[in-house]
Amino acid sequence: MGIEYVSVDAEYPMCCPVILCDICNKQLTREGVALRMESSTPQEPKRSPLYFAHRGGCYSTISATLEDLYGSGWLELSDNLKDFMTQLAHNFNTPLEHEYTQYKLT
DSSP states (O other), rough: EEHHHHHHHEOOEEEEEEBBBBTTTOOOTTTTEEEEESSSSSTSBBBBOOOEEEEHHHHEEEEEEEHHHHSSEEEEEEHHHHHHHHHHHHHHHHHOSSSSBOOOOO
């Protein structure tokens, strides 16, 4: 899971939500990307797991790993995580119009 609560610092135990890279486990900021599986039938509602990675070496590693495990079809969700967070916040307050089926990974 890419979103976790982590301590702000060692002396103050307050935790804040952050997005962590699925490769290096360090915090993602604007340079991060989210990856999702592209649906082969866009008309059918799907669910897809999300993976988060830094651009560069982490992105290359996770892209190769996903392609080896599941085949091609993984795409960047957005150019930066700000767009992703805006969409996530919008969908938190807006109910989905229909149910989605679980995407079947091999």
